[in-house]
Amino acid sequence: MAAVDVVIPVLNEERALPACLDTLRGFLSKELAEHRWRIVVADNGSTDGTLAVAEASAKEHPGEVAYVHLDERGRGRALRRAWGESTADVVSYMDVDLSTGLEAFPRLVSAVALEGYDVAIGSRLAQGARTTRSRKREAISRVYNTVIRLSMGTRFTDAQCGFKALSRRAAAVLIPVVENNHWFFDTELLVIAERRGFRIKEVPVEWREDPDTRVKLVPTVLEDLKGLARLRLRGIPAVEPPGGGPR
Secondary structure: OOEEEEEEEEOOOOOHHHHHHHHHHHHHHHHOOOOEEEEEEEEEOOOOOHHHHHHHHHHHOOOOEEEEEEOOOOHHHHHHHHHHHOOOOEEEEEOOOOOEOHHHHHHHHHHHHOOOOOEEEEEOOOOOOEEEOOHHHHHHHHHHHHHHHHHHOOOOOOOOOOEEEEEHHHHHHHHHHOOOOOOOHHHHHHHHHHHOOOOEEEEEOEEEOOOOOOOOHHHHHHHHHHHHHHHHHHOOOOOOOOOOOOO
16 A cells, blocks of 8 residues: 555636545545545645635545645646655646546556556557647647657657656655756656656556646747756756666
């Protein structure tokens, strides 16, 4: 049995958060019953009632729901805080819209908790994945991930699917050397992990585009390209992988 923290980074999601928590609690109770799980809402700079929703849920479901609050915004910043404070064996995260099918989540956890991988990621581009999204977003995603592989020499297929899990040891080593606190956080973490020998497992997922997504494509792409340029110019930080487990 492993302890698993499931982090939900949120920014002004008072409407979507209640349904997310109800759905996720029901799923984890059935499908992750062999592990000790906890949902952690990571509120990064919300100005609506998101924090109140998280507080109420944590009070109603102690041990199953917790929360952290940051005054500053940034998905990477929220994950840095929640994962950094976690004592769970496996730390993970998913998006509040649950656009990635939850049926793949136990496979992420098993990859880290039972199979010895350091990182497990959902992939919308791996063989067997099924996606429903606009042609524009599909094209941008494929081009971006191709740029990553060509510029950084990596092998993973989908850097930014909001569906990832890490061992606590891997998180403790990687988080301090990741500089970005926003959307590029995922990509930077994965590039460093793979280039430094961490074991990464990709799990094909079913993914549906949320028409109400808060992601702004152009600024996000520009931030990502700047991040890749920074890694190319400065090089990959020297870190030691946790060791053990299969590739």
